[in-house]
Amino acid sequence: MVEIRWHSRAGQGAVTGAKGLGDVVSTTGKQVQAFALYGSAKRGAAMQAYNRIDDEQIINHEKFMLPDFVLVIDPALAFTDNITDNDKSTTKYIITTHLRKDELISQIPALQDKSERVFALDCMQISLDTIGRAVPNAPMLGAFVKISGMFELDYFLDRMKKVLSKFPQKIIDSNMQAITRAYNEVK
Amino acid sequence: MAEKIDLQEIEVWDGNYAATQAMRQAQIDVVAAYPITPSTPIVEGYASFMADGYIDGEFVMVESEHAAMSGCVAAAAAGGRVATATSSQGFALMVEVLYQASGMRLPIVLNVANRALAAPLNVRGDHSDMYLGRDSGWVQMDAFNSQEVYDMNLCAFRVGEHPDIRLPVMVHQDGFVTSHTAQNVCPLSDDIAYNFIGEYKPMDDLLDFSRPVTHGAQTEEDWHYEHKARQHKALMDARPVIESVFAEFEKVSGRKYKRVESYMTEDAEVIIVALGSTVESARLAAKQLRDEEGIKAGVVGPRVIRPFPFDAIRDALENCKAIGAMDRSCPGGALGMLFNEVSAAVYATANRPLVTNYIYGLGGRDLAIVDIKAIFRELKANADAGKITTQIQQFIGLRGPKLGFFETRGGK
Numbered sequence: 001m002v003e004i005r006w007h008s009r010a011g012q013g014a015v016t017g018a019k020g021l022g023d024v025v026s027t028t029g030k031q032v033q034a035f036a037l038y039g040s041a042k043r044g045a046a047m048q049a050y051n052r053i054d055d056e057q058i059i060n061h062e063k064f065m066l067p068d069f070v071l072v073i074d075p076a077l078a079f080t081d082n083i084t085d086n087d088k089s090t091t092k093y094i095i096t097t098h099l100r101k102d103e104l105i106s107q108i109p110a111l112q113d114k115s116e117r118v119f120a121l122d123c124m125q126i127s128l129d130t131i132g133r134a135v136p137n138a139p140m141l142g143a144f145v146k147i148s149g150m151f152e153l154d155y156f157l158d159r160m161k162k163v164l165s166k167f168p169q170k171i172i173d174s175n176m177q178a179i180t181r182a183y184n185e186v187k
Numbered sequence: 188m189a190e191k192i193d194l195q196e197i198e199v200w201d202g203n204y205a206a207t208q209a210m211r212q213a214q215i216d217v218v219a220a221y222p223i224t225p226s227t228p229i230v231e232g233y234a235s236f237m238a239d240g241y242i243d244g245e246f247v248m249v250e251s252e253h254a255a256m257s258g259c260v261a262a263a264a265a266g267g268r269v270a271t272a273t274s275s276q277g278f279a280l281m282v283e284v285l286y287q288a289s290g291m292r293l294p295i296v297l298n299v300a301n302r303a304l305a306a307p308l309n310v311r312g313d314h315s316d317m318y319l320g321r322d323s324g325w326v327q328m329d330a331f332n333s334q335e336v337y338d339m340n341l342c343a344f345r346v347g348e349h350p351d352i353r354l355p356v357m358v359h360q361d362g363f364v365t366s367h368t369a370q371n372v373c374p375l376s377d378d379i380a381y382n383f384i385g386e387y388k389p390m391d392d393l394l395d396f397s398r399p400v401t402h403g404a405q406t407e408e409d410w411h412y413e414h415k416a417r418q419h420k421a422l423m424d425a426r427p428v429i430e431s432v433f434a435e436f437e438k439v440s441g442r443k444y445k446r447v448e449s450y451m452t453e454d455a456e457v458i459i460v461a462l463g464s465t466v467e468s469a470r471l472a473a474k475q476l477r478d479e480e481g482i483k484a485g486v487v488g489p490r491v492i493r494p495f496p497f498d499a500i501r502d503a504l505e506n507c508k509a510i511g512a513m514d515r516s517c518p519g520g521a522l523g524m525l526f527n528e529v530s531a532a533v534y535a536t537a538n539r540p541l542v543t544n545y546i547y548g549l550g551g552r553d554l555a556i557v558d559i560k561a562i563f564r565e566l567k568a569n570a571d572a573g574k575i576t577t578q579i580q581q582f583i584g585l586r587g588p589k590l591g592f593f594e595t596r597g598g599k
Contacts, residue, residue: 019369022199026371032199035368057371059332059467061364063553 001058004144005067006049007077008137010042014049014073017137021144024151024159025053033058046074046081053150067091071144073123073136084110094143094186096123096136101187119147121186130178131171138175142182153183189214189243191377200372202333202365206272206298206358207232209340211242212380213296216267216387219247219258223277224310225362226300230272252277256284256297263293264402266392268344270295274362275302278316282323288355289324290418291402292391294347295355296340297325300366301463303550311551312362314462314515317492318524324418326356326425327492331448331466334372336360338442341375344384345432352425353390354418359492361463363551375440383439422494429491446491447499451477455485457566458504458540460529461513462489465547465554469513472559484563497532504529505536508570511562515548522580522593541569544580544593552584 004021008014015036022032036049050065052058066086072078072095083093093111097104101120105111111118121143123136131138145156157176164172192211200208206229210218220230236242247262249255252273263269273281278299288295304315320327326346330336336358343356360366375383391400406414426446433444450470452458459469466488473484487503489496504510510533514523521527526544533540545562548554562583568576578591 019199022369026197026199031371033368033370034199035201035363059471060556061361061368061464061468062555064555 002051002053002069002148002150003065003067004051004053004069004071005065006051006140007070007072007074007081007083008047008049009074009077010045010047012073013135013137014047017071017073017141018049018051020137020160020163021051021141023163024156025051027159028151030055031058035063037063046077069094069144069148071140072096073140075124078104078108082110084114087114091117092147093118094140094147095120096140098122098125119143119186121182123182126178126181126185130181131174138178139182142179143186145179146183146186153180190240192241194374194376196373198372198374199369200333200337201228201367201369202330202336202360203228203300203367204232205333205337205372205374206340206360207236208374209337209380210270210296210298211236212375212377213268213270213341213344213384214381215242215244215270217245217247217259217262217269218271219249219255219262219269220271221249221252221255221273221277223252223274225302225312225366226272226274226277226298228366229298229300252280253284256281256288256295259295260284260288260291260293263288263295264291264393266389266394268348268387269293270297272298272300274300275304275310275316279304279319282319285320285323285325285355287403290414292353292418292421293355293402294344294353296343296347297355297357298336298340299357299359300362301359302362307550309550310362312364312366312463313549313551315517317357317359317462318516320357321493321524324354324422325493326352326354326422326429328356328358329462329488329490329492330358330360330365331464331488333360333365333368333370334442335444336365337372337374338436338440338444341380341383342429342432342436342444345435346425346429348387349425349428349432350388350390352421352428354421354425359463364464373440379439383436426491426494426496444490445499446489446496447503448488448490449503450486450488452485452487452503452507454483456483456508456570457511457563458485458487458507458509459511459513459559459562459566460487460489460500460504460525462492462515462525465513465515465559468554468556469559472556472563475556476560476563482563482567495528497528500529501532501536504533504540505538507540509541509543509566511543511545511566513545513547513562515546517549518544518546518580526580541575543569543575543577546580546582547584554584558584
């Protein structure tokens with residue numbers, strides 16, 4: 001079982017990202033679960049989305065999890081959310097930030113003993129450059145593909161194109177660019 | 188003619204979308220709806236399908252849930268296949284008309300994404316609305332995950348429209364935990380799904396001018412009782428019909444359903460009875476406890492809440508020692524519904540297992556696997572002691588001091 005927790009603001013696409021990841025994972029023959037803690041949350045409010053991935057049918061419906069990956073797609077939430085909540089000694093963090101990784105870690109005490117498990121990139125800038133809007137979910141997926149090693153990039157891009165097939169070609173292309181750039185830039 | 192959709196063998200759908208897709212495949216004539224969280228995406232998605240040309244039929248936008256169910260009643264009486272969706276306050280506002288639908292024997296399908304009832308206002312999942320509908324004369328089917336939401340919807344049309352039954356059917360799913368959780372779903376193709384449900388056959392329809400009928404007539408003490416008794420008999424007679432529909436569904440889908448779903452109960456000493464997604468979480472807890480601590484734990488989940496599966500529940504539970512009945516609805520000054528009904532079923536057994544009542548998850552409070560394991564351990568203590576070692580009713584997952592009610596007399 002792989003468990004993933006997304007830290008996001010409502011409107012940034014964490015739910016879409018979690019479901020998109022689920023769509024792709026399901027094509028590999030695995031079972032997935034994608035859900036979120038929101039409800040009456042307003043656009044901009046901090047929220048969390050979750051994925052579970054397993055070889056067997058997922059029958060665990062608790063919200064509680066010990067995440068294997070924590071994906072932070074809003075730069076400020078790395079500072080204000082408790083992103084290390086229910087952390088394991090192997091939990092990997094992928095954080096969007098305009099800072100260098102060492103600068104980021106130096107400002108967040110909870111990450112300082114975990115620096116080898118922290119990965120950073122600027123999903124906001126990547127999405128602005130490629131998609132033209134601040135939608136950090138697509139670049140985060142690219143970063144996740146790289147850090148998790150769960151898929152080959154080409155396989156993921158190919159499947160993601162199918163997930164996005166209802167959108168105009170221009171949007172599909174820009175999302176592919178965003179995912180690819182993030183894959184290459186995360187470190 | 189509506190366009191078809193080529194579905195993949197494996198889709199990733201949440202419970203709401205699974206309901207929408209099943210409704211699309213059923214080729215419904217009329218959906219009258221007033222959206223409410225967390226069921227909104229069901230009718231929103233249905234309206235999108237209609238706008239995009241995937242549905243032939245009518246979508247009636249109304250001013251309230253009372254009007255939504257009234258519109259469904261009218262369209263069903265006129266002779267159409269009808270469905271809608273709601274939750275919580277919307278369900279509560281529908282209640283008056285729910286009784287009209289069942290009393291007029293109209294096979295409407297209502298998807299209920301279960302949610303707490305105010306006050307305090309709360310949009311998250313519990314079973315307050317499900318319990319509110321339990322005397323309304325509808326068939327109530329319960330889905331534990333999004334695959335089952337899809338499957339139960341297809342079966343619901345078949346059960347409700349059966350010529351011997353002709354009753355409305357609710358399909359329940361847990362608000363958010365199922366309605367907004369995407370999981371792998373294996374749908375049927377449009378043709379196979381529609382062929383399974385079959386063409387709608389109107390009965391006593393208002394639009395059959397060659398044979399005029401009245402729906403919703405007034406009856407006083409002369410005939411009311413006979414009508415209601417016959418309605419109850421139709422609901423009871425739904426039991427074998429549901430079983431035969433499930434058997435036919437297995438032939439087209441490979442998925443097997445029963446009126447009561449039992450998990451590892453054959454040799455179980457302790458059994459949890461629950462509804463909704465909790466059934467699956469409890470199965471996980473039972474499996475882990477068997478592997479880790481050797482506790483012979485099992486889980487029973489009523490797939491059909493009404494007609495109450497008295498016989499099947501009794502069969503599933505009669506050989507265990509202790510039962511935890513888990514109610515996700517504030518019991519309002521009594522023991523929980525599942526406790527009462529499960530107790531009644533096992534009272535008539537030679538073994539008479541000990542039954543205790545756990546209230547949990549109100550307003551969407553998380554039920555963790557560790558919580559369920561703690562219940563199983565408590566049931567094991569009851570089984571070992573041969574008597575109830577706690578109060579009969581306990582609130583779990585609650586902040587503040589431990590809360591429980593109803594003292595045992597000599598542990599029974």
